[in-house]
Amino acid sequence: MSAATAxxxxxxxxxxxxxxxxxxxxxxxxLTTFVVVQILCQLLMxxxxxxxxxxxFRSAVFLMSAGFLIVVPGREHAHPAKLWMVSALLVVALAVxxxxxxAAMAGIAHFTLYLSIAAPLFWVTRLAVTDKILRRIILIxxxxxxxxxxxxxxxxxxxxxxxxxxSSTIRGMGEMADAxxxxxxxxxxxxxxxxxxxxPGGAAGAGxxxxxxxxxxxxxxxxxxxxxxxxxxxxxxxFCLYIGQVRSLLVMAVICVAAxxxxxxxxxxxxxxxxxxxxxxVMGALSFYWAARVGGEETEKRNNSxxxxxxxxxxxxxxxxxxxxxxVYDLLPQYPLGAGLARWGMMRGYFGDERNxxxxxxxxxxxxxxxxxxxxxxxxxxYSTAVLMTVWxxxxxxxxxxxxxxxxxxxxxxxxxxxxxAVTFNYPLFIGQGGMExxxxxxxxxxxxxxxxxxxxxxxxNAGAAAAGRRTLHQGPTRHIAETPAE
Numbered sequence: 001m002s003a004a005t006a007x008x009x010x011x012x013x014x015x016x017x018x019x020x021x022x023x024x025x026x027x028x029x030x031l032t033t034f035v036v037v038q039i040l041c042q043l044l045m046x047x048x049x050x051x052x053x054x055x056x057f058r059s060a061v062f063l064m065s066a067g068f069l070i071v072v073p074g075r076e077h078a079h080p081a082k083l084w085m086v087s088a089l090l091v092v093a094l095a096v097x098x099x100x101x102x103a104a105m106a107g108i109a110h111f112t113l114y115l116s117i118a119a120p121l122f123w124v125t126r127l128a129v130t131d132k133i134l135r136r137i138i139l140i141x142x143x144x145x146x147x148x149x150x151x152x153x154x155x156x157x158x159x160x161x162x163x164x165x166x167s168s169t170i171r172g173m174g175e176m177a178d179a180x181x182x183x184x185x186x187x188x189x190x191x192x193x194x195x196x197x198x199x200p201g202g203a204a205g206a207g208x209x210x211x212x213x214x215x216x217x218x219x220x221x222x223x224x225x226x227x228x229x230x231x232x233x234x235x236x237x238x239f240c241l242y243i244g245q246v247r248s249l250l251v252m253a254v255i256c257v258a259a260x261x262x263x264x265x266x267x268x269x270x271x272x273x274x275x276x277x278x279x280x281x282v283m284g285a286l287s288f289y290w291a292a293r294v295g296g297e298e299t300e301k302r303n304n305s306x307x308x309x310x311x312x313x314x315x316x317x318x319x320x321x322x323x324x325x326x327x328v329y330d331l332l333p334q335y336p337l338g339a340g341l342a343r344w345g346m347m348r349g350y351f352g353d354e355r356n357x358x359x360x361x362x363x364x365x366x367x368x369x370x371x372x373x374x375x376x377x378x379x380x381x382x383y384s385t386a387v388l389m390t391v392w393x394x395x396x397x398x399x400x401x402x403x404x405x406x407x408x409x410x411x412x413x414x415x416x417x418x419x420x421x422a423v424t425f426n427y428p429l430f431i432g433q434g435g436m437e438x439x440x441x442x443x444x445x446x447x448x449x450x451x452x453x454x455x456x457x458x459x460x461x462n463a464g465a466a467a468a469g470r471r472t473l474h475q476g477p478t479r480h481i482a483e484t485p486a487e
Contacts, residue, residue, distance in 0.1 A: 260411060
């Protein structure tokens with residue numbers, strides 16, 4: 001390359017680098033803003049002073065997700081689950097006109113909630129997410145959930161201190177709210193650990209994420225102090241899972257760890273598998289001993305009940321299987337195409353009409369009941385297929401031959417996805433913030449893989465063009481000499 005062409009070439013490269021940096025900052029702004037606002041809204045919910053504003057802050061995250069459909073710029077890169085989700089949303093939209101939808105406003109609000117939860121599938125896929133941005137998002141969530149679990153630990157060690165305002169819904173339950181309390185080893189009766197939430201037992205949810213993300217950070221980072229912090233996050237997260245007495249979350253944590261180790265073994269990451277094989281049992285035993293010392297006999301019995309029955313299906317049937325049986329044998333024959341919207345959930349509470357005797361409330365404890373009521377068999381098939389397509393995508397990325405951190409983050413999210421699928425048999429995950437986080441994290445992972453592939457192809461093309469240029473430069477004078485007639 002001559003000196004005359006080298007300078008413009010370097011200027012072009014500098015301009016391209018500046019544009020890439022500006023694009024990365026823009027993408028980081030949208031995604032980080034979404035995560036930080038979620039965290040801030042959750043923290044504001046802990047304050048007693050917000051009063052009636054509590055509903056606004058609870059709704060703000062969902063409204064922001066729907067709003068990002070409008071304000072986030074860019075061309076969408078279709079996610080493999082997009083067609084299935086669009087079809088599922090269409091079924092829910094049609095259900096607004098179902099004759100037993102509770103009220104028009106409640107039905108529209110219920111559909112809007114579905115749209116808000118699934119919205120990351122449409123706006124995150126407009127953003128060129130990088131490995132660096134994905135790592136930042138996961139680290140922010142890791143820090144927050146670990147801090148929430150740590151506050152839950154303090155709430156158990158110092159009863160009455162570090163205690164946020166309890167949800168007005170829980171307080172309004174009267175004597176029934178006692179189900180959210182527990183007796184410690186010293187005889188003190190306290191709310192179950194809330195962490196940085198307003199819900200008794202909320203620290204258990206933070207504990208699950210602290211456990212899973214801590215394992216992800218542990219296998220990614222080689223710095224000693226990062227490993228110590230992530231091991232500490234696993235310890236406090238496990239403590240909250242045990243003492244929070246939300247056994248379904250404890251089962252989810254076990255499923256996550258098993259799935260993560262399995263994927264790492266499939267990748268041939270034997271060293272990392274051995275590290276987890278040592279860390280998880282040791283920290284799990286320490287945290288159980290710690291929780292039993294603080295929580296006493298009640299905590300020990302509650303957790304031991306999970307293994308009292310040898311077969312897992314018997315344990316599930318004894319505790320939550322009734323709701324699945326009721327859905328299949330009682331509700332399915334009545335509502336094969338749905339029962340109308342706002343027959344359950346918080347949109348009914350906010351906008352429903354209890355005077356509508358044709359649309360009484362139906363109690364929902366598991367996700368499949370909610371899907372059946374909202375759209376019948378079509379919604380169950382479409383939404384569950386969208387979820388499974390997403391799980392499969394994370395698995396493919398985890399086992400891919402890509403270099404760097406991305407496959408390991410994919411292995412982590414695949415493990416969390418397996419647990420999310422499992423929890424649909426226990427809780428309506430995809431009608432709340434947990435479902436929105438599922439779509440947000442998985443779409444960020446998918447776009448990080450797409451961006452990495454684009455960069456790889458671009459580098460290959462540039463390398464090929466440079467090689468072709470060098471060959472042309474080398475061969476050009478030779479052809480000129482050969483074509484010049486002899487004097």
